[in-house]
Amino acid sequence: MCGIFGIYRVSEASKYIYFGLYSLQHRGQEGAGIAVFNGQKIKYWKNLGLVSEVFKENILKELSGEIGIGHVRYSTTGLPVIQNVQPFCVNFAKKTLALAHNGNLVNAYQIRTELEEEGHIFQTTMDSEVIMHLIVKHLKEGLVSAISKAMYQIRGAYSVLLLYNDTLVAFRDPWGFRPLALGILNGGYVISSETCAFDLISAQYLRDIEPGEILVIDQKGIHSFFPFKETHFKLSHCIFEFIYFARPDSLIFKKNVYLVRKNLGYNLYKECPLEADLVMPFPDSGNYAAIGYAQASGLPLEFGVIRNHYIGRTFIEPSEKIRDFSVKVKLNPVKELIKGKEVIIIDDSLVRGTTCRNRLKSIKEAGAKKIHFLLSCPPIKHPCFFGIDFPSASELIASKHSVEEIRKFLDINTLYYLSIEGLLEAVGELKDKVCLACFNGEYPIEVDYSFRKDIIEV
Numbered sequence: 001m002c003g004i005f006g007i008y009r010v011s012e013a014s015k016y017i018y019f020g021l022y023s024l025q026h027r028g029q030e031g032a033g034i035a036v037f038n039g040q041k042i043k044y045w046k047n048l049g050l051v052s053e054v055f056k057e058n059i060l061k062e063l064s065g066e067i068g069i070g071h072v073r074y075s076t077t078g079l080p081v082i083q084n085v086q087p088f089c090v091n092f093a094k095k096t097l098a099l100a101h102n103g104n105l106v107n108a109y110q111i112r113t114e115l116e117e118e119g120h121i122f123q124t125t126m127d128s129e130v131i132m133h134l135i136v137k138h139l140k141e142g143l144v145s146a147i148s149k150a151m152y153q154i155r156g157a158y159s160v161l162l163l164y165n166d167t168l169v170a171f172r173d174p175w176g177f178r179p180l181a182l183g184i185l186n187g188g189y190v191i192s193s194e195t196c197a198f199d200l201i202s203a204q205y206l207r208d209i210e211p212g213e214i215l216v217i218d219q220k221g222i223h224s225f226f227p228f229k230e231t232h233f234k235l236s237h238c239i240f241e242f243i244y245f246a247r248p249d250s251l252i253f254k255k256n257v258y259l260v261r262k263n264l265g266y267n268l269y270k271e272c273p274l275e276a277d278l279v280m281p282f283p284d285s286g287n288y289a290a291i292g293y294a295q296a297s298g299l300p301l302e303f304g305v306i307r308n309h310y311i312g313r314t315f316i317e318p319s320e321k322i323r324d325f326s327v328k329v330k331l332n333p334v335k336e337l338i339k340g341k342e343v344i345i346i347d348d349s350l351v352r353g354t355t356c357r358n359r360l361k362s363i364k365e366a367g368a369k370k371i372h373f374l375l376s377c378p379p380i381k382h383p384c385f386f387g388i389d390f391p392s393a394s395e396l397i398a399s400k401h402s403v404e405e406i407r408k409f410l411d412i413n414t415l416y417y418l419s420i421e422g423l424l425e426a427v428g429e430l431k432d433k434v435c436l437a438c439f440n441g442e443y444p445i446e447v448d449y450s451f452r453k454d455i456i457e458v
C-alpha cells in the first residue's frame, strides 16, 4: 500500500508535499520521495525511511517550485530497495516526467515482458514503471491520449499522479479500488490519497477524482476526461480501507472512516450481543468499532491494553530472552483493570493469528476471567491482488480453519466475526460499490493466482 500527494501552483510546494506525506505516513513506511518542477526541469529527492527521516529543511529548500508530487511506499510489487522508491522520474525527448502510484496492477508482468521484447529497458522492479513506459510510448499523440492508451492496457488498482513538466495529472482506475481526492489551497490545487492530508495544511476538499477519470491541471485550468466508453466496470472500492487501512479522520470514497468503523461496532453488537464487565479494543485498529459496540450495548468502554507509540521500525532486541517481549513491548495489559473480569475485546481483523494469540494470552495472564474476541470484519480467506499486502492463502488462518478451530487455537471463550451483510450495512449507500474479494473470493478482475510480490525481480 502507498500514499500519494500532489500540489499545483502553491508556493513552497515541497514543504506542503512534505506535510501531506507526513499525514499519509500510515499508508507506507518503507520509503518516501518528492519531485518538484522548478521552472525548467523536475528535481527530486527520495530515499528509504520515514518522511521525517528522508527529508530535512535543506533538502526541501533545494526542491524549489510551485508544482510537485510525493509518495510514501509500502511495497506490494518489487522489493523495498532504493530504486523502487517513488516518484519514479525520467527524462524523455527533452521533457521530464515523474510518476507516483498507489495500488497494484494485475497484468504488469505480462506488459513488461512484451515491452522488454520490444527493447524497453527497465530501471526498477515495480509494477508502476510499466505505466510510465506505456505513457511515454504514446506521448507524441498528446498527453491525454497517451494516458488513455496506458489505461486501456493496464488492469488492476491504480490511483496515479503524473508530473509532466509544469502539468499535473491525476488518474484513477475505472473500478475505483483506491481513494484519491481533490482539494484547493491558496488559489491552487492539491490531490491526496486521503483527506486527512488536506486538514493538516488547511486545504479544502472539493471532490474525489472519479473512477476512470483523467484530471489535467495546467496553465489553462482544470480539465476532466473519461477515456472509457464502456460502462461494464463494476465499482470496487476497497472495503479494507474502511476496516483498517485509512485514517479515521479521512473521507474516502466520500465517506468518513471513523463513522463507518463505529457502524461496524454497532453491527457487531446486533449480531453478537454479549454480557460482560467491559468492552475494550486492541488499539489502535479496534478503537472505533469498540466505541460502536460499547455504545450499542451500554457496557463500559475501557482501554485495557496500552499501546507504546514509540516503537521504531527497528529496535534492539534484549540480549537475554524476555518472555513474550515482542508482544509486550507494543501492547501491555492493565492488569488491575482486567483481573477477575469478563472482557469483550474488539479488533479489526485476523490475518495469520499468531500475533493475536500472544496478545490474547497476555490478557489471560493479566487475570481475565473470560475472553470474548470479536472482529469487525468477516474471515479473510483470500489474498489481495490490488495493493494490500496480505500473505498467501496458505498463511491466512481463516482460509484453512473453521471459526471453532480458530477459537480453540486462540484459547478463548468466544470468537465472532462480523458477517458480510453486517459489513455492507456499515458502508450504507456504498454497499454495491465495494470489493469483498479477500472475504468471498469474488475478484472484480481476473487475477493470476501465481502472483508473488517479487515476480519482476531478476
Ligand code: SF4
Residues within 6 Å of the ligand: 177, 237, 238, 239, 240, 241, 383, 384, 385, 386, 387, 388, 435, 436, 437, 438, 439
Ligand atoms: S481484496 Fe480485500 S483488501 Fe484487496 S482490494 Fe478487495 S477488499 Fe481491498
